[in-house]
Amino acid sequence: MIYITRRERFTAAHRLFKAEYTDEKNLEIFGKCSNPNWHGHNYELFVTIKGEINPETGFLVNLVELKNLVRKKIIDKVDHKNLNIEVDFLKNKFTSTEVLAISIWEELEKEILLLGARLHCVKISETENNSVEYFGENK
Amino acid sequence: MIYITRRERFTAAHRLFKAEYTDEKNLEIFGKCSNPNWHGHNYELFVTIKGEINPETGFLVNLVELKNLVRKKIIDKVDHKNLNIEVDFLKNKFTSTEVLAISIWEELEKEILLLGARLHCVKISETENNSVEYFGENK
Amino acid sequence: MIYITRRERFTAAHRLFKAEYTDEKNLEIFGKCSNPNWHGHNYELFVTIKGEINPETGFLVNLVELKNLVRKKIIDKVDHKNLNIEVDFLKNKFTSTEVLAISIWEELEKEILLLGARLHCVKISETENNSVEYFGENK
Amino acid sequence: MIYITRRERFTAAHRLFKAEYTDEKNLEIFGKCSNPNWHGHNYELFVTIKGEINPETGFLVNLVELKNLVRKKIIDKVDHKNLNIEVDFLKNKFTSTEVLAISIWEELEKEILLLGARLHCVKISETENNSVEYFGENK
């Protein structure tokens, strides 16, 4: 079993809040991240896949295909976007880094299988100090 | 003459656009950076000051004072904010990294003098690939 | 299960040595790290916690609370300190990065439970080339 | 159980190709990485070992010994070299990062045991966006 990680980057605006709360209550719970005028990040996305090396090609998957997949399914939808408003796979979701990681996992899991590998981890760095990892439901 | 650089970070939403243009024209000129729903960045701000070492203290300025100044005058105003809407010193300004660097220079120049040093450079990294430096009007 | 990592930094002096050894023997075993006049590092501390997303808030724990906890229990005690002399939770301990990671784990394990999550990993980078990870007694 | 990671760096030339294919077929499958005139990388190698802390010394292994081992067994053989031509432990192998990680594992596994620890992971970063991890046959 070998593990391969591809890093991609995107910049996006977002806001942590609950629609059913007042701005005051959102501020109390989510702090400055609840700013109704939005803020944003340079997100780093690390997609780790695993599997056996293909004896024909000598690698697990073609990295160009992995890159293209992640860009098409994720980066093109979130880059230079507002995560709360414009992203189909985040519709009606809370845009914490935790939820973002799980949502990206759900977008990629089956697609990675089609490449001949399995998704192992979705990691997102929101800032140089904060990051989240998701390994799927069973781990 | 000695040069000291302090790095601070902030996250913010912004949008590149001209109010007098249509969304289409803004898109044509500013590309995905003109998204009316905003996007955002983890900005890095590097403030470089210069001057002579104070023989009494052995350093140019007290770095804690420099940090506090940059945080009070800049970071507290831009962090987790929308640069186009909420920042007094960016009022009615275009929020390109270039304009941002010059505007921060104008906020800091006199304050640095009061610390006993001169402002040498304001550098802003918008992404790991793009950055801007401003050295004042005469350079 | 979701994993969240918070990075904090601290600078400290330390020395690798055994009180029962001579300076010569300490030098022989621990090399330049045994310098009786101390040396120091900019340590990076990565605290990884895990748990289920709170359906009420949309995240695992409030990152501000995690940050405050790590700063109060660890950073305030070790930053700009001498690890061999001044840190209560390192009393009479050898200050290798290994021991440091285990000791920080012991300080944080119960506190993280009170936040509603479980401690997963304490990682410390001593230099850009050397780091240590501890996952608790059972792993 | 404690985990220690040592980073080492090397620069090398390589080429992805199968000798039994034409240059055209290699280009089709391996893209620009198949350039018959070679290309190269600054590789980063992360060797993670695990084990119990030695109560006598206070650490897992002497990091200087680990560094010397990795340099002697790996870095000295691959640094400023052509991975396809000049490296004994890559003889007749495909030089993908995957194969490189597994081959380095095989070189180090027994040697780490002699240091009194076990090899846990060999990680190689080929670029800032691509990396591979290998944890041995059973994982």
Next chain:
Amino acid sequence: MIYITRRERFTAAHRLFKAEYTDEKNLEIFGKCSNPNWHGHNYELFVTIKGEINPETGFLVNLVELKNLVRKKIIDKVDHKNLNIEVDFLKNKFTSTEVLAISIWEELEKEILLLGARLHCVKISETENNSVEYFGENK
């Protein structure tokens, strides 16, 4: 005057040697960098341009145009290539980082003028420890 820096990356093989020297003499002068079987690097290229902000657009140049220019004139020619053999603007040149920086300056200088700015600096990082800057003939 404002300064903007764009970072691009490329990987390439190269070798430091003089055709008129024997391999032995090349080894003596250029060390392991003279390996006849080549080695390689992940190069980082930083292109800094300067000029006045365009009052119409609010920035110095369109960063997308700068990126496209650098990619077309430089990156497409050197990425995944052998610098000693395959690059038109390095024909018959010694491929030290110094010569590389000057050669890239010569390729870009006039092109940057056409964008409405002036080239200020070409910086190349060959490894995390070594870099070169060139500011043109007059500086």
Next chain:
Amino acid sequence: MIYITRRERFTAAHRLFKAEYTDEKNLEIFGKCSNPNWHGHNYELFVTIKGEINPETGFLVNLVELKNLVRKKIIDKVDHKNLNIEVDFLKNKFTSTEVLAISIWEELEKEILLLGARLHCVKISETENNSVEYFGENK
């Protein structure tokens, strides 16, 4: 004129204080950096030299010679040392990063001339947020 920068790293303990002050006064002026029990850093040293490319060799200076010079004259004296006590060229000096940069300049200036180049800048990063640059007396 071409500029070359070599990065070297060292770890050291130090303390900011004036012998003629009480510990209380030192604490008041220098804050936690005055801790009588010391603290420490992973310093990064960037030495930038400048000159004309040697037409014989194709580079400014042999980087190995530059590396060896910086290690012999600086790194061997400060690495794993106490800057206030053990370094000949810091004898009786205040160990601020400013003074450290100037002192290293004085150690290297003439030596760089012997290599056939001129010293342009000594830069020291004390933490990822703080750095100092010195360009010599005339700049």
